[in-house]
Amino acid sequence: MQTVLVSCVGKKIPHWFLPHSSKSLRIRPIWSSSIKMAAEDYTFGPYKIHHTEVFYSTHLSYAMVNLRPLLPALDGNGHFSESVYRTSFLHVLVCPKREVKRFVDLTADETSDLWLTAQKVGKQLESYHKASSLTLAIQDGPQAGQTVPHVHIHLIPRKSGDFEKNDEIYDAVGWMDEKEKELKQKLDLDKERKDRTLEEMSQEADEYRKLFV
Amino acid sequence: MQTVLVSCVGKKIPHWFLPHSSKSLRIRPIWSSSIKMAAEDYTFGPYKIHHTEVFYSTHLSYAMVNLRPLLPALDGNGHFSESVYRTSFLHVLVCPKREVKRFVDLTADETSDLWLTAQKVGKQLESYHKASSLTLAIQDGPQAGQTVPHVHIHLIPRKSGDFEKNDEIYDAVGWMDEKEKELKQKLDLDKERKDRTLEEMSQEADEYRKLFV
Numbered sequence: 001m002q003t004v005l006v007s008c009v010g011k012k013i014p015h016w017f018l019p020h021s022s023k024s025l026r027i028r029p030i031w032s033s034s035i036k037m038a039a040e041d042y043t044f045g046p047y048k049i050h051h052t053e054v055f056y057s058t059h060l061s062y063a064m065v066n067l068r069p070l071l072p073a074l075d076g077n078g079h080f081s082e083s084v085y086r087t088s089f090l091h092v093l094v095c096p097k098r099e100v101k102r103f104v105d106l107t108a109d110e111t112s113d114l115w116l117t118a119q120k121v122g123k124q125l126e127s128y129h130k131a132s133s134l135t136l137a138i139q140d141g142p143q144a145g146q147t148v149p150h151v152h153i154h155l156i157p158r159k160s161g162d163f164e165k166n167d168e169i170y171d172a173v174g175w176m177d178e179k180e181k182e183l184k185q186k187l188d189l190d191k192e193r194k195d196r197t198l199e200e201m202s203q204e205a206d207e208y209r210k211l212f213v
Numbered sequence: 214m215q216t217v218l219v220s221c222v223g224k225k226i227p228h229w230f231l232p233h234s235s236k237s238l239r240i241r242p243i244w245s246s247s248i249k250m251a252a253e254d255y256t257f258g259p260y261k262i263h264h265t266e267v268f269y270s271t272h273l274s275y276a277m278v279n280l281r282p283l284l285p286a287l288d289g290n291g292h293f294s295e296s297v298y299r300t301s302f303l304h305v306l307v308c309p310k311r312e313v314k315r316f317v318d319l320t321a322d323e324t325s326d327l328w329l330t331a332q333k334v335g336k337q338l339e340s341y342h343k344a345s346s347l348t349l350a351i352q353d354g355p356q357a358g359q360t361v362p363h364v365h366i367h368l369i370p371r372k373s374g375d376f377e378k379n380d381e382i383y384d385a386v387g388w389m390d391e392k393e394k395e396l397k398q399k400l401d402l403d404k405e406r407k408d409r410t411l412e413e414m415s416q417e418a419d420e421y422r423k424l425f426v
């Protein structure tokens with residue numbers, strides 16, 4: 001069951017392991033996709049999310065995989081880290097369907113549904129990835145590090161030893177822009193950075209979708 | 214209205230600004246308190262929470278101030294930082310009344326109530342502290358950094374410039390035990406560390422309680 005996911009986390013380092021700015025999480029213009037957008041697609045702030053990237057939804061919320069690995073897959077010394085690289089695939093987002101910037105702007109129904117969705121998604125992904133804990137967080141507003149103005153829960157299954165220090169997760173997850181910039185500057189390889197294809201993302205979402213049938 | 218809080222965040226550095234292990238957040242034995250525990254008190258994992266530390270509650274959830282400033286009030290160089298020190302007072306916890314270790318163990322009613330409570334508390338404290346964003350997070354399980362085995366939301370009002378790099382919050386908030394240990398070792402002043410008194414905490418909770426009348 002895990003073959004699709006495991007096949008893409010080998011030792012070979014793809015171009016797109018490189019660090020990126022969290023300010024450009026979802027910059028693929030929809031017209032560049034070979035798959036046409038449809039009525040059942042979703043919005044995430046100013047971005048369109050293709051329905052194949054979404055693996056679970058309710059009438060008010062949805063859960064999606066990421067366009068890029070959110071983690072730079074580099075350890076503190078700027079070297080490729082397989083543990084960080086693997087964990088980057090576990091990070092998903094849970095969002096309200098309605099485009100709302102701040103958590104306080106959600107209705108009571110939306111708030112409840114969002115977190116019941118996160119609870120369900122967390123349970124299934126933690127088990128699927130044989131993890132033992134979850135990091136759940138909302139960066140609610142720009143001063144908390146929010147970069148896409150649409151409420152979203154970061155949900156990351158955690159395992160013993162996935163990070164040398166537990167809280168490197170917060171650094172690696174793209175919440176330390178300055179450090180990212182330094183790394184990028186140091187490596188000067190930004191031009192080689194490449195998004196995952198929609199097909200790759202759809203494959204991952206397909207695997208997750210089976211967990212909620 | 215803010216005099217009580219402002220009076221304790223002056224330039225003078227109290228003994229208890231010192232770093233501490235997040236593993237000992239709430240270690241004051243209840244019998245050492247001059248105020249007797251009562252039926253309306255709360256539990257937080259193995260610890261008893263005096264009702265005067267709680268500033269808002271529903272039938273399923275409660276919000277409380279902290280026994281100690283969770284932030285070491287030290288910058289990256291181990292020097293006292295007033296901005297970190299000030300922010301340490303903004304950090305509160307929102308918990309289910311029922312002692313439950315993992316987020317998935319909450320009932321749907323508890324999950325909804327917990328987050329509706331966090332939403333309400335966040336709105337009021339953000340406004341009260343003239344902040345503009347919120348950090349909301351659950352460390353759900355030991356591998357995510359959870360130290361007290363009772364679900365709790367960390368809620369921290371955020372302001373522009375409260376941390377030099379946005380994500381020092383995750384370091385400072387006590388989620389980097391190794392660094393804390395290093396700092397503690399370096400300073401070797403652990404013996405001088407002192408909890409806030411229940412009276413100090415009750416004063417803070419009194420101020421917050423007025424926001425929910």
